[in-house]
């Protein structure tokens with residue numbers, strides 16, 4: 465899968481861990497930055513990842529900031545983006561099964577590395593359940 469990956473300065477270290485995991489699993493990573501610890505504005509990177517998904521360059525996206533909150537707010541302003549801020553394997557699995565989340569948001573300052581990587585792994589492996597959940601997604605336009 466081609467996966468767009470972006471972060472702000474709060475997510476630099478975790479982005480590299482996620483990138484390594486994705487590449488080891490055979491995915492193609494579309495890394496849109498940020499690339500340093502210099503302070504940047506998270507909406508800029510949320511827009512880059514979401515545009516890659518909505519334009520079909522990437523199938524899904526992953527966004528990382530300090531809490532994941534700013535990234536999820538910014539990402540969900542894009543039509544056709546269903547961004548889920550996940551805290552554990554349960555929320556990750558449900559975001560795929562019930563919400564068909566196409567963008568995953570992570571908070572690097574509130575998650576340990578192994579929990580964050582577990583979230584990513586589950587999110588990549590879980591299929592959308594469809595059925596009544598598709599009807600609900602369609603109601604959001």
Ligand code: RB5
Pocket residue numbers: 472473474475506529530531532533534535
């Ligand atoms: C940056 O300091 C921080 O505000 C940002 O990473 C994020 O947590 C915003 O929601």
